[in-house]
Amino acid sequence: MYSTMMSCNETPPDAALNASVHVSCSNHTGLPTPLRILLAIIMLGMIAVGFLGNAIVCLIVYQKPAMRSAINLLLATLAFSDIMLSLFCMPFTAVTILTVDWNFGAPFCRISAMLYWFFVLEGVSILLIISVDRFLIIVQRQDKLNPQRAKIMIAFSWAFSFCISFPSVVGWTSVEVPSRAPQCVLGFTEFPADRAYAVMLIVAIFFIPFSIMLYSYLCILKTVRRNTVRIHNHAESVCLNQGSRLGLVGLQKARPVTVDMSFKTRAFNTILILFVGFSFCWLPHTVFSLMSVFNRQFYYSPSFYVTSTCVLWLSYLKSVFNPVIYCWRIKKFREACLEFLPKTYKVFPHVPGRMKRRIQPSTIYVCSEHQSAV
Template identity: 70%
Template sequence: MFACNGSSLEACGLLEPTETEMQEADTALMPTTLRVALAAIMIFMITIGFLGNGIVCLIVYQKPAMRSAINLLLATLAFSDIMLSLLCMPFTAVTLATTDWSFGMGFCRVSVMLYWLFVLEGVSILLIISVDRFLIIVQRQDKLTPHRAKILIGASWALSLCVSLPSLVGWRTAGIGAQVPQCILGYSESLADRGYTVLLAVAVFFVPFGVMLYSYLCILNTVRRNALRIHNHTSEGSVAISHVSKLGLTGLQRPQVNIDMSFKTRAFTTILILFIGFSVCWLPHTVVSLLSVFSRRFYLSPAFYPVSIGALWLSYLKAVFNPVIYCWRIRKFREACLEFMPKTFHLCPKIPGRSRRRIRPSNIYVCSSETQSSV
């Protein structure tokens, strides 16, 4: 997320821009009111991202019943979003409001490394969750235990650190351009810089997107086939019941419908929404990053500044998106949030007995042994 300084263009492999190009680049800055508004919205995003993801981590930490494998992964995803909100977003908000990076070149490299570290970790966790849902729903293999989840979490942190560390040790030359007062990816003709940018794009978006898309297409096909089985079993059961009634054998036990489908299929919709949010938030940023490094014309164009800021702002939105989805989709998360809130904020009293199921799931589904997932 960093660009080369105008005084070191030759060292970065850039051609010296003409005076006309620099004047056009200077006019690309957004209006002050828009920049201040975006900075204010980003401060609100920081607050929501910190509080929402903090509650996720607190719930998993304080409630032993919530420490299933999937919840440990969600807590790790929330922790990476907290770190992104606290260690990256505030500096972007200040720079966006003041149009000047005043934190030094050294911290520019550090902020770039931290940004990609937390982003890569969040993407890795989403990838692990997607593969886990694929194995459970499509392959009927539930192999992810809390112990294995912890091992995968440690491995994902190590891999994310290895991919993001080159930006700190100087694989790329960090700097801030006059026309780009941000630590963002800038144009370079260096093969190492371009190769590293492609590596980041592949690791952050293209590989996770491809794997998750394939997993979800397979899951959708499996869910569709299960729905057809449910319909067929229900139709056969209705015919049998009707036949028994006509014979006058009402005292006999009705045939039960056993459906070979895991309860964890319900988690698929939630994870699918997270995948859609990931795609919407990260596709623009990936495209802009590649264009910034490979296209000198785009990098020096008047549209570069607003487009790059918009893509960066959208990528930060993912840190706020996840806890909102948890609160919307996960009943246990909503209940835990209400427990942490003061009683004065509870608008509606809890009605006893309403949360009980009228139909026992065991009468309908044949479930796997592990049903602890909260999603």
């Protein structure tokens, strides 16, 4: 069941034709006018940053053939889903926060609910694919995801997300339109079918992806830690072997072999940060949705509107969070972003960073019995 905010005196235009649409009104504690204006302005800024930042990510992958690796295609798809969320969902929520009334009609309530879950579920599916890919590479030592397979997985994720979110727009679940939230959200229902669909939606969006990603990252952390110990032990043995060849004097002057591990762990750390951001933005929304569906007292409480506004704002923050992480953590994306800036904005000259000598991965992996693909 979905709910969105409408005036108490407003009647949905298709209420008489669609028995699944209901109108109920109750008093709720609204936000003060200055706070509503501030939240609307912040959300408009989030829309701009989310759209422009994710658009740059998509343009980089589209315009640069060298960037069309499997992982970058997945990141571009994640950025595209965030763009769609910024364009087709966030503006209507911002307007409703500002005006306190849902002015877009009951039919669009169902459409906006479907679009919201559709784009969110697509982004979560991409994060899940990336996590499983990292798990296979680092833990199972199987690099099976090439660009062609990545495109197939992307197409499958779009189809899966559409199938899960589509019932909310065709009337397979009842839609209630009370003045309870600034956007269509899961609302209280006593019908088993509606509750089953709500639980399925929440499980597909959060619980299953979170569990798989958490397990994958715990296994990856364990593997990286074990390999790091092996690498350092191997480096020390190399130093001792060099010293033994040079004699006692050479042993005293033998320079230790330093290994730069950043090239092995930086990509994983970036994906881990995205996972933490996903958990931070979506855990409150998941708890909120479950309480809305199963707890009548919570759903009809005066503070429900304020709570729904906060958790919706936090869930939208993820679309702004991702491109910032790309530019911060991925050097190629950061350099490509600077190319999009006009030369007049490039005030400071480019200063090359300190070069670090990195040994070949094949040299590192001899410390283990089997070759690793970490």
